[in-house]
Amino acid sequence: MKRTTTTALRFAGTTATARRAAVGLRHLRARGLSSAITSGEEAWAEHQKGLRRLPVPSLEETVARYAEYVAPLVSEAEAAHARALAEEFARGEGRALQSELLALDRESPTSWLEGWWDTMYLTIRDPLPVNVNPFFIMQDDPERRSQVARAAGLANACAKFQRLVRTGQLKPDMEKTTPLDMSQYTKLFAAARIPRASRDEMVYHPDSRHMAVLSHNHFYTVEIITEDGSVVPEKDIQRQLQQILNESAPSGTREPGLGVLTADWRDSWASVRSELISSHDDNKHALEKIDSALFVLVLEPEAPAKGDDIAKVFLHGDMRQRWFDKLQVIVAANGKAGINLEHTPIDGHTGIRLPGEVPGLLQSQEGEAKGPVSARPQRLKWHLPPAVIKGLEKAEAVADELVSHTEIRSLEFNHFGKKYITSKKLSPDGFV
Helix, strand or coil: CHHHHHHHHHHHCCHHHHHHHHHHHHHHHHHCCCCCCCCCCHHHHHHHHCCCCCCCCCHHHHHHHHHHHHHHHCCHHHHHHHHHHHHHHHHCHHHHHHHHHHHHHHHCCCCCCHHHHHHHHHCCCCCCCCCCCCEEECCCCCCCCCHHHHHHHHHHHHHHHHHHHHHCCCCCCEECCEECCCHHHHHCCCEEEECCCCCCEEEECCCCCEEEEEECCEEEEEECECCCCCECCHHHHHHHHHHHHHHHCCCCCCCCCHHHHHHCCHHHHHHHHHHHHHHCHHHHHHHHHHHHCCCEEEECCCCCCCHHHHHHHHHCCCHHHCCCCCCEEEECCCCCEEEECCCCCCCHHHHHHHHHHHHHHHCCCCCECCCCCCCCCEECCCCCCHHHHHHHHHHHHHHHHHHHCCCCCCCCCCCCCHHHHHHCCCCHHHHC
């Protein structure tokens, strides 16, 4: 470790590294920034004005902190050498880079850090399941015990949540008296991570009105918001989901599990996706419908009952029956439900609010369409060329290996919680 650290310190002081860092800053300005308020948030305008901007640390602060953090990892002599290199950097290349950083801060509508954050996630080449996507398990719903009833309720609640976001009616987040940024809620639904060589791309479809449904490897689309912006009633969604379950039930030859492609290494998936799009218009149409969906509803055929088994289903499950490039609402055969989240554009704080809002949204009919909605689910069609079949086989091997190297043990802890930890002036995250 000492040898590696010292080498890195020497490398950090070179002109070449400074030049690459400057190029990286320009790259972030070109590709990594996103607007603070994207659509439908007029009601949040005053709230957003109260946000404190992340300050840019001075060059002297950065150098001092760097030396402080290196010291415990190396010998005293190496620490002294590190300080000398850092001070030399501050007198030379560091000044130009600090100017670049200040320019980036002025140009960014949010903060100088956001572009770095986006780049960190979007350049990850590892498979998304286990490595990137978190999951949340929801509390059971005693009024909706069957799979289709639970799934219809959650779809209806998600549509209502999105309606609140679009109209700016979602109550703003606060940390005591400090306002928190609300812009991430516009990126929770209708977002998709598109695989690209070297760096993925996030795309958003703010006018989306449908969800994608994945059942026994078959993909469907179901409209859950009408043209006038009303939410499709729960009973109408349930009718369509029952139709999907009946139609997709296994009978003879099993449909290829295309979802496993999203569990592959990102560059491999990017290549296969390009082949899939260019080989047939139906494939292009299907991917557009999935990418633009508000979320993917997975009708999971398993019925996990124990903690470890439940966690396994929502962390990765059968990856042939998932779509990791988007927000997934997963409902098991026994009504257990949870979320698996591609969270490049949002923090866990944003994602976890949705499950907390579901019970209240299910009790309200505000914003629902009046009278029945007669829409029918639309099944997506695929035509798989040999190159895609080969890519599927490779992705399945990657997924199987990932699962074989992943062991899950769940712990339910009831002795104390957040209030007790914070009463001792500790961070709950830090405590865990």
